[in-house]
Structures are given as structure tokens and as C-alpha cells.
Amino acid sequence: SNLYTAFQIYFEEQELPVLALWLKTQGQKKADRMQKLTAFLLRERGTVSIRELAYKAEKWQSPVVALNDLFEHEQYFHKQVCDFMAFVRSTDDSALHSLVLSLYVDEVHVSDFLVELLRMLVKEWKRQLPLE
Secondary structure: OHHHHHHHHHHHHOOOHHHHHHHHHHHHHHHHHHHHHHHHHHHOOOOOOOOOOOOOHHHOOOHHHHHHHHHHHHHHHHHHHHHHHHHHHOOOOHHHHHHHHHHHOOOOOHHHHHHHHHHHHHHHHHHHOOOO
16 A cells, blocks of 8 residues: 555656556555454464565656556566465365455456546547548
8 A cells, every 4th residue: 555655656746646546545455455364363363564665756756767667566466365365265264255356346447447548548439530
């Protein structure tokens, strides 16, 4: 969620409020998911290890570079979720199955969102072309 906050702040500074708001929502959802997973693990006497994450927005030279980094992160995160879901399916823990399904049932990645938006724009663009 911290990385999404860094993206949010950057896109706010670039005056892209819709993308910034979407990232804020995603960051909140991801933080909420981690809280629920952490609570489950601790309740089940598991352990939780948290790595430090430091990300500097200065590396983004333009919104396109930042968006590319966001896509790369989304692809990485999507693979992590898929691997986690596969692991959960391989366990016999019905409580874990239920929790994980409820956490990720509505997962929407920015790449999916933008691809859909691009499809809409292409359709609109084609409708505006002069017919010969």
C-alpha cells in the first residue's frame, strides 16, 4: 500500500486527480487486506515478517515513466496474488480459503482498467472517422 501511496502523491502533483484517487483507493484496499491477513495469521499462531519499503518518486521523469512502473508493479503483484491463491487452494484450511476468497474476489488491476479504457477510446475514435 505504501507504493500505491507514492504513486498517488506523484500523480496528484502531476495534476492527474482521477488516477491519484484510484491509487488512493487501491492503497487503502491493499492495507486493509494486509491487516486482515495479519490478524488471521496471528490468530492462528503464525508469524508475520514486514520488509521495509522505500520508494522515491524522483526516479519518475514523467507521468508515462511512472505509469510504466505502475504497470510493472501491477504485473508483479498479480503474479503474487495468483501464486498465493494457488497455495491457499492447496491447503485444507477452510477458514483461510474463505478469507482469501473474500479479500481478492473484487481485485481489479490498473492494467485491466486501462486496457478497457483504451478499448472504449478506440471504439469512439473509429466512430468519428470519416467513411469513404
